[in-house]
Amino acid sequence: MYRIRLEEFEGPLDLLLYFIKRDELDVFDIPIAQIADEYLEYVRVLEEVDLDSVGDFLYMAALLINIKARMLLPKQEVDEEGEPIDPRRELVERLLEYIRYKEASSFLVDLEQRRSERFTRGHASAEARKWESEAEISYDATVFDLISSLKRVLTEAPEEPSHSVVREEYTIEEQQEFILELLARERKVSFAVTMKGRSRAFIVTTFLSILELARQQRLRIALKKNDPSDFLLEYRKPPEDENDAEARSPLTNQS
Amino acid sequence: MASIHELLERGLQRVAEALVFAADTPVKPTEISEVYSEVTGEDRPTDSQVEEAVARLNIAYEETERSFRIEPWADGYRMATVSSVAPFLKCYFNREREQRLSRSLMETLAIIAYRQPVTKPEVDFVRGVDSGYAVNKLLEKGMIDVVGRSETLGRPLLYGTTEFFLEQFGLKGLKDLPDLREIEEILNDPAFNKERAQLLQLQQEEGFGDFTAGGAADDAQST
Numbered sequence A: 001m002y003r004i005r006l007e008e009f010e011g012p013l014d015l016l017l018y019f020i021k022r023d024e025l026d027v028f029d030i031p032i033a034q035i036a037d038e039y040l041e042y043v044r045v046l047e048e049v050d051l052d053s054v055g056d057f058l059y060m061a062a063l064l065i066n067i068k069a070r071m072l073l074p075k076q077e078v079d080e081e082g083e084p085i086d087p088r089r090e091l092v093e094r095l096l097e098y099i100r101y102k103e104a105s106s107f108l109v110d111l112e113q114r115r116s117e118r119f120t121r122g123h124a125s126a127e128a129r130k131w132e133s134e135a136e137i138s139y140d141a142t143v144f145d146l147i148s149s150l151k152r153v154l155t156e157a158p159e160e161p162s163h164s165v166v167r168e169e170y171t172i173e174e175q176q177e178f179i180l181e182l183l184a185r186e187r188k189v190s191f192a193v194t195m196k197g198r199s200r201a202f203i204v205t206t207f208l209s210i211l212e213l214a215r216q217q218r219l220r221i222a223l224k225k226n227d228p229s230d231f232l233l234e235y236r237k238p239p240e241d242e243n244d245a246e247a248r249s250p251l252t253n254q255s
Numbered sequence B: 001m002a003s004i005h006e007l008l009e010r011g012l013q014r015v016a017e018a019l020v021f022a023a024d025t026p027v028k029p030t031e032i033s034e035v036y037s038e039v040t041g042e043d044r045p046t047d048s049q050v051e052e053a054v055a056r057l058n059i060a061y062e063e064t065e066r067s068f069r070i071e072p073w074a075d076g077y078r079m080a081t082v083s084s085v086a087p088f089l090k091c092y093f094n095r096e097r098e099q100r101l102s103r104s105l106m107e108t109l110a111i112i113a114y115r116q117p118v119t120k121p122e123v124d125f126v127r128g129v130d131s132g133y134a135v136n137k138l139l140e141k142g143m144i145d146v147v148g149r150s151e152t153l154g155r156p157l158l159y160g161t162t163e164f165f166l167e168q169f170g171l172k173g174l175k176d177l178p179d180l181r182e183i184e185e186i187l188n189d190p191a192f193n194k195e196r197a198q199l200l201q202l203q204q205e206e207g208f209g210d211f212t213a214g215g216a217a218d219d220a221q222s223t
Helices: A012-022 A032-049 A053-074 A089-115 A125-131 A142-155 A174-186 A191-195 A200-215 A242-247 B004-022 B029-040 B047-063 B083-092 B103-115 B121-126 B132-140 B161-166 B184-186 B192-206 B216-223
Strands: A188-190 A219-223 A231-233 B068-073 B078-083 B144-149 B156-159
Touching: A012 A032, A012 A053, A032 A053, A032 A219, A053 A089, A089 B047, A089 B103, A089 B121, A174 A188, A174 A200, A174 A219, A174 A231, A188 A191, A191 A200, A191 A231, B004 B029, B004 B078, B029 B047, B029 B078, B047 B068, B078 B083, B078 B161, B103 B121, B103 B132, B103 B156, B121 B132, B121 B156, B132 B144, B161 B192, B184 B216
Parallel strands: none
Antiparallel strands: A188 A231, A219 A231, B068 B078, B144 B156
């Protein structure tokens, strides 16, 4: 599993805090309308790169819009004691609570830092074990790191892998044409003979097109007796097109 | 000649030192006293006697400028080198000990440490993001563990920190976690501008308990 983080905004609350700090906004008087718009803009970018976490951001975006709408209402909401309720209150409380734990998290970073100066017995082996499973999380990558490493891998990748594949683009439609033309000429052909020396892609696509033609009743498939490795394709007169059939080349027998 | 009491005391010191020296994990005071009484046949020393023995050892280390001390981590005793020799050990182990936990893991761990026992939905709510990945990583690392089930709807699992967490962060117990700052205190921090702090004080003076009271008047100005 991977996560992409854009700059320092890990979660929706981080993003809000970023706006608040950047614009030196009053936590108690957040200009919701402005923030909501900016927020949505960011979510649009996020949708492009990290669909996984966009849900969390959408929830917050919806909350912001909800608050924005409630603030536009002419009639003020009041609590059971008749005191006016600021629609932003819950959001502010959440933000402040989050700030507390962000701080707590920095306490832990300090503790960890201090502890890292102290070495204990059994340190080396325990460390090594931990580091084996560590690689994934200790690397804080941004989306740009990921993209550039992808780019590098792609450019470094050998042009021709060991199983050099020249991509043969066959479509079922093309192969239907091919088979129909062949049958119009030959009337009756062996699948194995027709496919001899062809690529796998060609064979597979042709096979699929034959099934499709059979479904459309535009050819007959005859299984050879005593030989399950091959089958015969026979020309079938298109039911609605008599003239066309007569115009075709005379029947040539296959050996 | 040393009194019998002194001899016993020194015996306890030696046992404590030997056990803490040889152990890979913190040694609990009760483990030390149990071992001591089982082998010597003496009465079990109390935890505070063990504590005193360890304190004497540390004084001795200090006086003789030893490069290690016995630390009371995770409710046990652990021998650890002093910070001043850290550069040599880092060199010997051939790397800097980098910050181990990513930011999201640290944040999740902080919430669990301070609010435990806590359910994942509560952690998600505080962080505003799904913390499933972080919680699983912390479980994997042994920093947290399932400590029960909440009685609320769906009986979600409750998480708490482990002794390993305490040891890794050099804490004797959860009481030793730095206090969470109160919101007022945080707002007084220079990181938040003065106006906000003033606003808060103003509201308190006016007797508003809620920090969002008076929002209606402010709305008009801000929009």
